[in-house]
Amino acid sequence: MAVPVLTGTPSQAAFDAILRSLSEPGSIRQLPPSPSPEVPAYAMVALALGDIDLGVCVDDDPMHPVALMLRAATGMTITGRDNAQFVVCSNEAVPVGNLLTGTALAPEDAARLTIAVDDLDADGDGAVVLRGPGVPGERRLCVRGLDRKTLLSLGRTSGTFPAGIDTWLVTAEGRIAAIPRSTTVTQGEH
């Protein structure tokens, strides 16, 4: 089995999309194509950023094929959800509580959470409103396929800033938006 790797331009394009999505929360970016059918789009963040010093948890399942693939490709250790630097969820049903949030002195120790969603849109019914650094005024984001309670628990409420969790929402086509820990998420008006 060939180990999927991100090299050269796709690697830089993935890094660029991941970083820009964080710096402009709620804006929708496009990840480069997956290097292999074994790598679903929702695993691209962990594939692009993970390495041997970090732990990964996919769907709370240590034998999940994506977890095994990420371990082979990046050297990451497969760990429990409460101990993982990369928490990857293939669907909205996976619980996302009890993750590492880092501390005021070491905010970098927090988990990076990636959740697969059905669709992302700049607006639409049920859109949430994002505010905070990187958002001029406010930005609306419509997320299909993610429990609303989970969506509202992301961003600023995920920890006591600067502790907290940075989250990426990814569609199967590799469209990606981020809700970093500095972003406030509120209900949009209907």
Add this chain to the structure above:
Amino acid sequence: MGYVAAKGGFDAIQAAETLVRRRRIEGRSSWLELDQIVDRLRYSVDRVMGEGGLWDEQLSARAFRQAEGDVIEAAHLIRAHRSTLPRFGYARVVDADEIDVLRRIVPAFREPPGPQLLGRTLDYTGRLLDQTPEDEGRRQAAEAAANRRERVVSTQVSADEPTVDQRVPGRLIDVLRNLDALVDRRRDDDPEPVDISRVAARPGAPRSARLSTMARAETGALVQLWYRNILGPDRNLHEVTLGEVRHGRLPIEVQNPLTGETVPIGSVRVTEVEAIEDLDGVEEDRTRFDVGYGICLGHNERKAIAMANLDVAVDRAAGDGPLEQSVLMTTDGLDASGFLEHLKLPHYVTFRSMMERKTAMREAAGTKRQERLAQGRSDCEVTDVSGDAGAPVEREDVLR
């Protein structure tokens, strides 16, 4: 710090980037190939790898070309790229004795264990600018390349090809150690070396942090700090003799995660130096020498020599004086150049705040003078301003 983003200058910034790209890509000469840079500008390539902290000649050449020959800018590109690379594993710790030398000299001793292998060096060459006409130079290069191909094809091994003992020689310090002429700074425990790419080295840091910092430091900064300690005001270095100067290949080995076997996966070229220091301090063992250690990626003897001397100098200073701080915090090329170059970014808020402080001080001084003058007029007794009338500033104010 009051920096402001360069608002409103977006078009200008884009135009600047276009100007940079235009000269870099168009040029007025033919495209510069990476192999040419690796092959013919090897000291620059080695410096970029050493100061960037990443062994990859092709990438280093690419950075050097992109930086248009600016070594520090190229090292910056490499360091930035390095920070994005995932860590796949850790190499086995290799003993520096495994070095396969391409050059090895022992300036301190005529007949050390192993050979004096002069190798490729300019040490005994007069600095005469080569003014061979370009056509003649090209002809010589083509001829030499043809001869080289012939040599490779003939595969004839020369009778004086170095033996293993010659390629992996012993060390002078082992001789000195056997003579009990060295103090021993080696430690018995084996702590993990500090990873300075994860944790910033600050005074009081272990020796591994100091050595890693210098191995990645800017060559000129180390040379300057070395010279300042020889001839400048600091004077932490006295009698300096070099025990080993080596340039060679060190193997890189990793453990196979499945079989547990050690597998060689390549090698890196390094320069390694051991500097012998005469101990002459009151508190020191004056019957023995101490040895400083320097090693860096690529062929860069200036850097490794300065490093070895500074290593022992920091140890001798033992936290007394600013040398350790200078080594750890002022020798990194990216740190120093980055801080210096950021001064070119808009500092409108910083400067406005400084200006406001000046204005406020003037206004405060003006008000004070007004009050004094008003007081002077109302009190005719105060006429002798040259006497003890308070602080000099106040006297000056009254005299004005």
